[in-house]
Structure formats: structure tokens, C-alpha cells
Amino acid sequence: MNRQHRQPRHHVIVLGAGYAGLTAALRLARNPAVSVTLVDPSDRFTERVRLHQLAAGQPDVTHPLSSFLRGTGIRHVAARAVDLDPAAREVRTDDGRTLSYDRLVYALGSVTDTRIAAEEGTVGERAYTAESAAELGKRLLDGPGRLAVVGGGLTGVELASEIAESHPAWDVRLLTAGRVGAGLSANGRAHLRRALAAMRVRVMEGERITSVDEVDADVTVWSASLRPLTGLAGAAGLELDGEGRIVVDRMLRSATDPAVYVAGDAAATSLRMACATAMPTGAHAAASVLADLESGPARPLRFRYVVQCISLGRNDGLIQPVHRDDSPLRSVVTGRPAAFVKEQVVRSTVRILRVAASRARAR
Known part of the structure; x- marks a missing residue:
């Protein structure tokens, strides 16, 4: 109308x-x-x-x-x-x-969440987060050093793998209190470990970090929660x-x-x-x-879940099919096919928004 x-x-x-x-x-x-x-x-x-x-x-x-x-x-x-x-x-x-x-x-x-990450001030003053990704990108250009990503969830995994692939001179570690990729199937976690190892990302599990001061690194990326x-x-x-x-x-x-x-x-x-x-x-x-x-x-x-999509750099990925409650199925898709699927899923979000905009204009 x-x-x-x-x-x-x-x-x-x-x-x-x-x-x-x-x-x-x-x-x-x-x-x-x-x-x-x-x-x-x-x-x-x-x-x-x-x-x-x-x-x-x-x-x-x-x-x-x-x-x-x-x-x-x-x-x-x-x-x-x-x-x-x-x-x-x-x-x-x-x-x-x-x-x-x-x-x-x-x-x-x-x-x-950076509220418990530092004894004084906030973690944002002494570490980077996904929200300060642009500033982190500039810092990485200043030269190689030791970089630690705190948090073994999907965001932390994507940050660690993307940085390690694009900046191979940096020594990248992934610190997590539990298991890396805890919500994945055994097959999914195995591929995750292989991919991170291939990029020379050192995974350190059982590392419960409560302050940036505990991290021995030139650059800390906080991705805990x-x-x-x-x-x-x-x-x-x-x-x-x-x-x-x-x-x-x-x-x-x-x-x-x-x-x-x-x-x-x-x-x-x-x-x-x-x-x-x-x-x-x-x-x-x-x-x-x-x-x-x-x-x-x-x-x-x-709402029902279908898959979890994880990028592991630009040339690898992990597609984890899940039950409707988000618990993992045994099978996984990996490698370039998974990277392609992940990219299409990400692109689809903007496509969906543009379709919604077109429908709003046509009202």
C-alpha cells in the first residue's frame, strides 16, 4: 500500500x-x-x-x-x-x-566482557578485543613479536588462525581455561587442532587467566566471553x-x-x-x-540450530552439523569446501538484510 x-x-x-x-x-x-x-x-x-x-x-x-x-x-x-x-x-x-x-x-x-580481566582499569586499556580489531590490525604491522589470544571459543579460534595465517612472523598462542572448541565433536576438535598446528599456533589448555598481567606476550587479544x-x-x-x-x-x-x-x-x-x-x-x-x-x-x-561455521584463515574452515539443541553431530566438513560454505553463510547475512530493505521500500 x-x-x-x-x-x-x-x-x-x-x-x-x-x-x-x-x-x-x-x-x-x-x-x-x-x-x-x-x-x-x-x-x-x-x-x-x-x-x-x-x-x-x-x-x-x-x-x-x-x-x-x-x-x-x-x-x-x-x-x-x-x-x-x-x-x-x-x-x-x-x-x-x-x-x-x-x-x-x-x-x-x-x-x-573485559570486566574481570584486569586488576586495575579495564582490559581495553592493555589488550585488544574483537571490537578494537582495526587498532589490532595496525599494531600487527609494527613488527613481529609474541601474541596471545585469551579464550578458546569460536571467536578466539578465528582470531588466532586468521592472525597466524596473515602474519606468520608473529608467535601466536591460544590460551583457554577448558578445551579448545569444547562444543565441537571429536572429529571437529581434531581438525581444529591440526589446522592450528599447521599455522604454528600453540594451543595451551587449562590456562585460567584472570588478568592481562598474567599473560607473557607483546600483544594480548582478549576473547574470553x-x-x-x-x-x-x-x-x-x-x-x-x-x-x-x-x-x-x-x-x-x-x-x-x-x-x-x-x-x-x-x-x-x-x-x-x-x-x-x-x-x-x-x-x-x-x-x-x-x-x-x-x-x-x-x-x-x-528456533533450531543447524550448523556451526568456523573460518580457519582464508583457505580452511570447519562446518560442524549440530542437533536442534546445538549439540554436535559426529560428521564435519573441513578444508576449502568448508571455507567456501562459511564465506557464503557470512555473505548471506548482508544479502538477507538487502532483501528486507527492498521489501520495506515496496510496501
Whole structure:
């Protein structure tokens, strides 16, 4: 329907323009009865799943936000939300604006958790994270030395392998408290070890690091865990779970305030924090908001895992098929075929967003 013939009756604010927030905003914008305001300080969308490539020297992993929003009717407020008032249904930003909403989608995501990493200050002052990948890439050009990646999860593995492949003169170690690739099958872990060994990455398991000072390296990359960006929600009185995620029902509606919906890493679901879960929950949160505004039936979130995709440099990878609960199957795909599949999966995220933008323009 032509938006000139039907004025929006409801206003929805989306906080955050990552995978979940941008997906939610574009899905909401397809409904001509809804006006959407997207609040995010950046004017670019970052492919977070490529940050390890940025650290290894890829020039850019971002896209102009305008390329997704142009013609959709979505208003982008390039500011940071600093206060949320659920009672008044208002959001205040760091540039002094007060924005009112009928419904709000909270999709501020997560960042690398650095709070327990240093005895004084934060790890960000003495180590790099995925979020500072551009600065890490510049540091690696200064010359070889000893580099330690702390954290044996998938992000840590991708960072270690990408850096070791692109900067072979650096002595790269991967430190982890448990087993590297703990969520993989035995076949998956075996390939992971072979690939890292081929790149001369030394894997050191059983290394419980609680401070950057404990790491003997010229450069430390902290990748131990993620934390949700829910300080704004907590200060507003929204209920958080033990991990700091916003408690929601099966429709992704806040347990505290029915006008607030949550998508991505900030939502207290059983899903792991990942791009693979952010986009589906963003779409579902938008669908729940629309059902709410139209007094229609809302469906509970249903999600099943299919695979875990890991890049091991540019020429190797690991595709781990999983059960619906994310537990691994025995079989794996490795080598160049896996690297190709991983790349196609990563590219598909931007393709999906561009298709969503096209549909919003055609409303």
C-alpha cells in the first residue's frame, strides 16, 4: 500500500543497528501503519562476524547504514541512547533529544566482557578485543613479536588462525581455561587442532587467566566471553537474569514491561549469543510487535540450530552439523569446501538484510 494514502498510527523505536536491530527495523518498516526510528550512533553497519578478518588486515567490514535504510521510511537517529523511561515511554539520547514510542525493540547486543580481566582499569586499556580489531590490525604491522589470544571459543579460534595465517612472523598462542572448541565433536576438535598446528599456533589448555598481567606476550587479544549491553535496561528497572540479559517471554516481550521487546544477545533466551540467533530473533521481535499493535495472535519463538561455521584463515574452515539443541553431530566438513560454505553463510547475512530493505521500500 502506498504510504501517502495511509498515515502511520504507531511509532516503534529500535535501539541498536546490528544484526538484530537492523533486521527488526526493516521488518517493522514493511507495515505502513508503523513509523520506525532506529537509534544508533554509527552511520555504518558492521559485519561483526568478519572482525577477525579486519584484525588480519582486511580494509573494511562495514556498509553505509543509508544503503539499507534509503527509501524505507526508517528514521535514523545518529546518537546513543542514555536513558530509558518505560513509564513515560521515552528514550533520551546523548545529543539531548527525547524520543517517544508506542513500542520499543531493545537490540543493543553484546561486547567482549573485559570486566574481570584486569586488576586495575579495564582490559581495553592493555589488550585488544574483537571490537578494537582495526587498532589490532595496525599494531600487527609494527613488527613481529609474541601474541596471545585469551579464550578458546569460536571467536578466539578465528582470531588466532586468521592472525597466524596473515602474519606468520608473529608467535601466536591460544590460551583457554577448558578445551579448545569444547562444543565441537571429536572429529571437529581434531581438525581444529591440526589446522592450528599447521599455522604454528600453540594451543595451551587449562590456562585460567584472570588478568592481562598474567599473560607473557607483546600483544594480548582478549576473547574470553561476551556480556550483553543491558545497563540501560537495568537502570530503567527491566528485569535481568543472572547473566545480565533481559528476561522475556516466548514472544520476546519484556517480563517487566509489555511495551518493550528484546532481540539478539540482550534477550534472556536459551540461545547462544551469535549472528545466527540475532537475525531470527530480530525478525521475531518485529513480528510480535506488529501482532501486539494490531491485537492479533503472537506466535512463540521457535528456533533450531543447524550448523556451526568456523573460518580457519582464508583457505580452511570447519562446518560442524549440530542437533536442534546445538549439540554436535559426529560428521564435519573441513578444508576449502568448508571455507567456501562459511564465506557464503557470512555473505548471506548482508544479502538477507538487502532483501528486507527492498521489501520495506515496496510496501
